[in-house]
Amino acid sequence: MRKLNKLKAVISLCLTLVILFTTEGIAAMADELPYDSYNYDYRKYIHFTPAPYIPERTITGLDFTYNGEPLGSFKTPQDMCQAPDGNIYIADTGNNRIVVLDSAMKKVVKIITTFNNNGTEDKFNNPYGVCVSEKGNVYVADYKNKRVVAMDQNENVFLIIDNPESESLDDNFAFNPLKVTVDYADRVYVIAQNMFEGIMVFESNGQFTNFFGTINVEISAWDKFWKRLATKEERANQQLYIPTEFTGIDIDPEGFVYASNIDATGVQGVRRLNPRGEDVIKKGFNANVGGDLQIEGSSDYSGASQFTDVVYRDKGIYSCLDRRRGRIFTYDHEGNLLYIFGGRGTQQGTFTLPVAVEDIGGRLTVLDATKGEILCFVETEYGRLINEAVALRYDGDEAEAVALWERVLELDENNELANTGIGKAYLTAGDYEKAMFYLELGMAREYYSIAFKRYRNQILTENASWFLSGAAVLLVLWFGFKAWKKRKKGEDE
Numbered sequence: 001m002r003k004l005n006k007l008k009a010v011i012s013l014c015l016t017l018v019i020l021f022t023t024e025g026i027a028a029m030a031d032e033l034p035y036d037s038y039n040y041d042y043r044k045y046i047h048f049t050p051a052p053y054i055p056e057r058t059i060t061g062l063d064f065t066y067n068g069e070p071l072g073s074f075k076t077p078q079d080m081c082q083a084p085d086g087n088i089y090i091a092d093t094g095n096n097r098i099v100v101l102d103s104a105m106k107k108v109v110k111i112i113t114t115f116n117n118n119g120t121e122d123k124f125n126n127p128y129g130v131c132v133s134e135k136g137n138v139y140v141a142d143y144k145n146k147r148v149v150a151m152d153q154n155e156n157v158f159l160i161i162d163n164p165e166s167e168s169l170d171d172n173f174a175f176n177p178l179k180v181t182v183d184y185a186d187r188v189y190v191i192a193q194n195m196f197e198g199i200m201v202f203e204s205n206g207q208f209t210n211f212f213g214t215i216n217v218e219i220s221a222w223d224k225f226w227k228r229l230a231t232k233e234e235r236a237n238q239q240l241y242i243p244t245e246f247t248g249i250d251i252d253p254e255g256f257v258y259a260s261n262i263d264a265t266g267v268q269g270v271r272r273l274n275p276r277g278e279d280v281i282k283k284g285f286n287a288n289v290g291g292d293l294q295i296e297g298s299s300d301y302s303g304a305s306q307f308t309d310v311v312y313r314d315k316g317i318y319s320c321l322d323r324r325r326g327r328i329f330t331y332d333h334e335g336n337l338l339y340i341f342g343g344r345g346t347q348q349g350t351f352t353l354p355v356a357v358e359d360i361g362g363r364l365t366v367l368d369a370t371k372g373e374i375l376c377f378v379e380t381e382y383g384r385l386i387n388e389a390v391a392l393r394y395d396g397d398e399a400e401a402v403a404l405w406e407r408v409l410e411l412d413e414n415n416e417l418a419n420t421g422i423g424k425a426y427l428t429a430g431d432y433e434k435a436m437f438y439l440e441l442g443m444a445r446e447y448y449s450i451a452f453k454r455y456r457n458q459i460l461t462e463n464a465s466w467f468l469s470g471a472a473v474l475l476v477l478w479f480g481f482k483a484w485k486k487r488k489k490g491e492d493e
Contacts, residue, residue: 034350035327035343040286041416042443044293046301049412052330052339052383053364055349059105059374061092066108071099074372079141079179079356080365083132088360090367090374091130091140096123098130098140103361105374112138115155122157124149129179133186141177141190148177148190148202161188164200164208181249181257189257191246198277199246199259213259213273215244248309248321248356256280258310258318266290266304270320270331284335285444291322291329292340305329313359315391321366326351328364328377332390336417339386341377342366349375382411389421398425420444427451432458 037051064071075094082088086103098112114121129141137158140149147162164175176193183189186204189212198211248260257273269290272281283289291305308323316333326344331337343350352370359365364377379387389404402425405418412418420442426435427447432455439448 034345034347035341037339037341039337039339039415040293041414042285044286047414049339049415050382051341051380052386053328053341053377053379056363056376056378058348059376060372061099064101064108066111071108071111074099076369077355077367077372078127078369079129080358080367080374081131082358082360084134084136087132088358089130089132089138091127093126093128093143093369096125096127098124098127098138105360105376112155115149115151115157117149117157117160122149129177129191131181133182134184135186137182139180139182139188141180143176143178143193146175146177148180148188150188159204159206161190161202161206164202166208168197168211169208179247179249181251183251183255183257189249189251191249191259194245196245199249199257210277212277213246213257213271213279214277215261215271247307250310250312250318252312258312260307260310260320262306263290264304266292266294269305269307270310270318282333282335284331284337286337288337289320289331289335291320291327292325308354309356311357311359315394317387317390317394319357319359319364321354321357323354326354328357328366333394338390338417339383351375382408385411386417389418393421393424398428401425416442416444418442420447423447423451427454 033051033054036048038046038048041047061071061074072095074090074092077090078093079091080088082103087109088101088103088105090099090101092099096113100109100112101107102109114123116122124140124142125144126142127140128143131139133139136153138151138153140151142149145162147160149157150159150161151157161177162175164173174194177190178193179191181189188202188204188206190200190202192200198214201209201212203209244262244264246259246261250258252258255275258270259273260270261268263269267288267290268281268283270281271279274280281289286293291307292301292303294302294304303324305322305327306324307320307329309321310318312318317330317338319328319330321328322342327340327342329337329340342354344352346352351366351368353368354366355369356367357364358367360376362379366375366377367373368375385404385408389401389408392398392401392404398421402422405421405425408415408418409422419438423435423438423440423442423444424447426432426438427450432451435451436448436455439451
C-alpha cells in the first residue's frame with residue numbers, strides 16, 4: 001500500500017511538472033504578471049490577450065565581478081547595444097564607463113573607463129549612448145564632453161566628433177550627443193539634445209553633412225487664422241510650432257533607419273527612413289504607429305505614449321519602448337500592432353524609467369535607468385506563434401502560416417490579425433468563400449472587398465453556361481409570347 005501511495009505521489013509530481021511547462025502552465029504564470037497584455041480591435045476597443053512575453057530574469061551590476069573585484073551597481077545607465085560578436089555594451093552613464101557583457105549576460109568581458117586618445121589617457125563624462133559598427137568599432141556619445149568618441153577594440157581612438165560646423169547650425173549651437181549609431185558605410189547618425197532639425201549625419205571622417213529625417217510640423221488653417229488675430233503678447237504665449245526631437249535609433253540590415261520620437265498626438269512615434277531621409281513606414285489598418293490609442297475617459301490609457309527607443313528585430317518586426325507607461329509595442333512591416341506588454345511599477349518585471357530596448361537572442365531586453373537593471377523577457381507560446389506567423393507572411397509563405405494563426409485563435413479567439421492572416425492565405429489560394437469568412441472576422445475591409453469581387457466573378461464564370469441558357473430560354477419564350485399574342489389579336493379581328 002505504501003509503494004502504491006509513493007507511486008501515486010511520483011505520478012502526481014510528474015503531472016504537475018508537465019503542466020507547469022505547457023501552455024496552460026505559462027498561461028497560469030501570465031495571470032500573475034504585474035502588467036496586462038492587450039491589443040486594439042478594429043473599433044479601437046481594448047481587448048486583453050495572453051501574455052506574449054513574460055519576465056525571465058533581472059540583471060544588475062551587483063551580479064558580476066571583474067578581475068576578482070565586484071563590478072558594483074549600474075548608475076543611471078542610458079543605453080545598450082549588441083555587437084556583431086554577440087557581446088552586450090552598456091553605457092553605465094553615472095559611473096562614466098562602458099560595461100561589456102558576454103552574449104549570455106553571465107560575465108563581464110571588459111570595462112572601458114579610459115582610452116588612448118592620440119597618446120593621451122582620456123575618460124568619459126556621462127556617456128549616454130553606445131553602439132558597435134559592423135567592423136567592431138565602438139562609438140560612444142560622450143554627453144558632457146560634448147563629443148562622439150570612436151575607438152577600435154583596443155580602446156585606441158581613431159575619430160572624435162565635436163564642435164560640428166555648418167551654415168545650417170546656429171552660432172550658439174551646443175553639441176550634446178545623446179544617441180549614436182553607424183551604418184554599413186561608417187556614416188555616423190547622432191541624436192543631439194535640443195536638436196529639432198533632425199538626426200545629425202557625419203561622414204566616416206567626422207564631417208557633418210546634413211540633417212536626416214526632419215519631422216515637418218503641420219499647422220492647421222484654424223491655428224493660422226487665430227495666430228493672425230492674436231496680439232504680440234498672445235502669440236508669445238502660444239505653443240511653439242517646432243519639430244519634435246528624436247529619442248532612439250536603430251538600423252535594419254537593408255540600411256533603413258528606424259527612429260523613435262515624441263508625438264503629442266499619439267499617431268506616429270516611430271519612423272522608417274530611407275537613404276534619402278524620407279519616412280516610408282506603413283501605419284496598419286488603424287493608421288497609427290504611436291503606441292496606445294487615445295481613449296476618452298480612460299486613466300490607464302489616455303494620453304499619448306512617449307517612445308524613448310526602438311529596436312528592429314527581424315522579418316520586418318520592430319518594437320518600441322514607451323517610457324510613459326513602461327510598455328513595449330511591437331509592429332509588423334505593415335504597421336499592424338502585434339502585441340503590447342509591460343508596465344511601470346516596483347514589482348519584479350516592471351520598470352521605473354525604461355530607456356533602451358534590445359532584442360538579444362530572441363529575448364526582449366529593457367534597460368531601466370532608475371533601477372539600474374536589465375530586465376529580460378522571454379516569449380510565450382502565444383508570442384512565438386505570432387512572431388513565426390508574421391515572419392512567414394513577410395517571406396510570402398501565407399499558406400504555411402495558417403496553422404500558426406489557427407493556434408493563435410485557440411489562445412485568443414478575438415485576434416483580428418490571425419483571422420486576417422488566415423483569410424489572406426485563402427485569398428492567395430483562390431478559396432474566396434473561406435477568405436471572405438475569415439477576413440470579415442478580421443475586419444479587413446480592403447481584402448474582404450477583393451475576395452468578394454473575385455468570388456462574385458468566380459460564381460459568374462462557373463455558372464456562365466446556365467446564365468446564357470436561361471437567357472436564351474427567356475428570349476425564346478418572350479418572342480413566342482409576342483408571336484402568340486399577335487396571332488390571337490388577328491383571330492379576334
